[in-house]
Amino acid sequence: MEDAVNNRERHSLRVTRTEPIADGIQLFELRAHDGGQLPEFTPGAHINVRVPSGNFRNYSICNDARERDRYVIAVKREVGGRGGSISFIDGVHTGDVIDVGAPDNLFQLDLSAPRYIFIAGGIGITPILAMIRFLKGSSGKPFELYYLTRCAEMTAFLDEIREMDGPNSAITIHHDNGDPANAFNLWPVLEEPSKAHIYCCGPRPLMDAVRDMTGHWPLHAVHFEDFGSDLVRPSADDTPFTVRLAKSDTSFEVPVGLTILEVMRSHGVDAPSSCESGTCGTCITKLLKGEVDHRDLFLSEDERASNLMICISRGRGTIEIDR
Numbered sequence: 001m002e003d004a005v006n007n008r009e010r011h012s013l014r015v016t017r018t019e020p021i022a023d024g025i026q027l028f029e030l031r032a033h034d035g036g037q038l039p040e041f042t043p044g045a046h047i048n049v050r051v052p053s054g055n056f057r058n059y060s061i062c063n064d065a066r067e068r069d070r071y072v073i074a075v076k077r078e079v080g081g082r083g084g085s086i087s088f089i090d091g092v093h094t095g096d097v098i099d100v101g102a103p104d105n106l107f108q109l110d111l112s113a114p115r116y117i118f119i120a121g122g123i124g125i126t127p128i129l130a131m132i133r134f135l136k137g138s139s140g141k142p143f144e145l146y147y148l149t150r151c152a153e154m155t156a157f158l159d160e161i162r163e164m165d166g167p168n169s170a171i172t173i174h175h176d177n178g179d180p181a182n183a184f185n186l187w188p189v190l191e192e193p194s195k196a197h198i199y200c201c202g203p204r205p206l207m208d209a210v211r212d213m214t215g216h217w218p219l220h221a222v223h224f225e226d227f228g229s230d231l232v233r234p235s236a237d238d239t240p241f242t243v244r245l246a247k248s249d250t251s252f253e254v255p256v257g258l259t260i261l262e263v264m265r266s267h268g269v270d271a272p273s274s275c276e277s278g279t280c281g282t283c284i285t286k287l288l289k290g291e292v293d294h295r296d297l298f299l300s301e302d303e304r305a306s307n308l309m310i311c312i313s314r315g316r317g318t319i320e321i322d323r
């Protein structure tokens with residue numbers, strides 16, 4: 001067990017249930033060996049798991065945060081991703097014991113908001129489902145949910161979410177059938193700023209669109225989470241490069257499909273991280289030399305001149321970093 005990974009305490013948890021809940025989406029229930037209490041989490045939290053291939057992935061917890069004896073996650077098989085989700089779905093079975101970091105939350109539900117607008121694209125429903133379950137079981141504050149997916153067969157928790165429609169909740173489920181021309185128009189929802197807080201989780205194009213449409217909203221009222229988005233996928237023009245760690249005077253090759261952070265870890269060099277998708281800022285690292293292909297959503301243009309996020313950004317040729 002690597003206690004330092006992600007700077008969170010880690011635990012061995014038992015997989016007590018797995019089941020497919022939609023095309024390409026598998027649900028996993030995790031509990032302590034003795035069935036006792038687990039470290040607390042709050043709505044929107046995620047856990048970091050070590051997948052059978054040895055890499056680490058973050059998955060949002062989708063059960064109600066008031067449940068103290070289990071974490072439930074749903075994992076989408078990301079064909080064309082970095083392989084973590086496939087390793088997890090194919091390699092983890094009921095009864096297995098897996099290495100899990102204590103929950104962390106980069107997508108906190110602001111409990112002071114009078115109402116909420118939730119926008120979920122595909123598997124981005126998972127943290128939002130935890131929020132809705134929490135709200136329905138506690139304050140009962142009103143919310144709107146826009147759940148945007150390709151088709152009914154690929155929509156996780158479909159029946160449960162349909163049943164959540166009620167006096168304090170307005171639920172819209174939209175399928176685009178894979179055709180961008182059928183994309184749901186969110187502008188009428190976001191055109192007029194209100195006192196609501198917006199929570200959006202889903203693929204990169206959806207989050208970019210919501211970001212563009214909420215520029216006139218108060219900054220503190222618009223929240224994004226992008227686990228599972230295309231941001232962390234390899235792109236066709238990825239090439240291997242060399243990273244030189246100045247402090248230890250060592251160099252590693254970073255192949256296509258692995259990040260700087262993953263390569264460092266595989267050589268026993270650890271670094272703090274959390275989201276591992278370029279959004280939280282935890283893995284910020286000084287760039288000493290070289291050209292970086294920045295892929296994060298955290299650094300400003302100015303900051304990019306001398307920093308990079310090693311969980312996601314890549315280099316060209318050789319880069320040197322302050323590690």
Ligand code: FES
Pocket residue numbers: 272273274275276277278279280281282283284296298309310311312
């Ligand atoms: S770990 Fe969050 S930006 Fe790298």
